[in-house]
Amino acid sequence: MRWWRQQRQRFATPSASSSTAPSILLEKCATPFPALIGNELSVTRPAVRIELCPEAYEVITSATADRLPVETGGLLLGYREDANVLVTHALVIDGEGASTHRYVRDDVRANALLAAFLTQRADDDPTGYVGEWHSHPVPSGPSQTDVAAMHATAQTSDGPIALLVYAPGGADPFFGLIVRRQRVGRVSSKKAAVVPPSS
Template identity: 90%
Template sequence: MTRPAIRIELCREAYEAITSATAEHLPVETGGLLLGYREDANVLVTHALVIDGEGASTHRYVRDDIRANVLLAAFLAQRADDDPTGYVGEWHSHPAPSGPSQTDVAAMHATARASDGPIALLVYAPGGADPFFGLIVRRQRFGRLSSKKATVLPPPSRFEALGPLPEGAPDG
């Protein structure tokens, strides 16, 4: 029996925050925090906070931890007590199509060691056939960690697919 692929689902607000921040910062990397909730091994991302990284370059992003903690606390303070939304991971951009680096994976492993649930890493690299790369890291028994590639599901398009051109319409 095969298990279904684990996934990271992006809600529209999170998707738009990630794609617009990336477009604003290109060719420099940018990133931030993923907020949402977990459903079994999957992660649903409802919001993405953008945290500027001092010294960001075309091949490096290091977020400002102090600013991240301030923005996270402010976001969570606005939520209702029974709202399950919380920290579920990290995201950052790559200006060229590529997945996470060894440094990215090592950082997620360090974060997962202190977490009680799966932690998502989302890398957004516009320009490729599949611009999102997802990874979910979780702590297993005896402190071991597992990393699994996750399918990233962007929100559905707000527009209907265009049908065929009408008969006699000019062809591009």
Template identity: 30%
Template sequence: MIHSDARQTITAAAGRAAPLEAGGLLLGWWDSDKVIVRSAVEVVDPAASGTSWIRRESFAQQALDRAIAALGHPWMGYVGDWHSHPAPCGASAQDLKSIRSASRAYSQPLLLIVHRCDDVLDVRAARRGRLQTVLEVTA
């Protein structure tokens, strides 16, 4: 489940950044094997281009710490990443490799959301290095 606040944050950040990519973190919690995305946080990549956004760890950790403190929900934590594609294409091979790799550090699934320029959210999940169900959601 992706809360409307998270969708709005992703869509607004993607719109501001176009024609460059934007990205950030997904915050929420796990309910059994479901990932609940309650909030999205933008993490600026000063070197973003029309085909690349890289999560800078120091910026990401600061953004995560601020967001968790501000949201104040006891279950809130990191559940994945999001970024935009200023073209009508979904997750790239590099995107899938990244989410698979990151998911190895967690026992629960991680999400990757790619916001396409046609307002489709390409949602991917990975658990322990393996891709799971693929969803597309209109923003």
């Protein structure tokens, strides 16, 4: 019972320095995740989500438009907040042999671009690898191959990672999935709401 009281007190009086993300990013990109209802902790968990900042959104949508009808993709960069992912940047990594129904990321190029991006960041910047994205030329969600690849990636990840599929032309062009390694090496995946930047 003591643990519950400590947690309740901790959440009831949040400190200004409790966030691990820079406040400038939170002000521009994130909507706060509700933790309290009134003065009580919420007993229902909010749906997991992937939030896109304007820069990441622009990179994904313009790279997709430039390469249609061929698939393209790359890396998602940002930070995690609980089970949610905030995407601040997206890198485009052309895949060799990409077609209208296939995208395979060039791992060597992806690692080089990721390393170059991270060396430009400040030491205390929490921005890092948070997932993958790719396009589908017709509205459809992640394929079984996409999900299996993310499960394999999650085996070596410390936190949740996102898969974002952008398929322009449909009523809801973004499909999101959050994949996470659980105890004993199991991996779980959960559909995620994708929140584009507000205009």
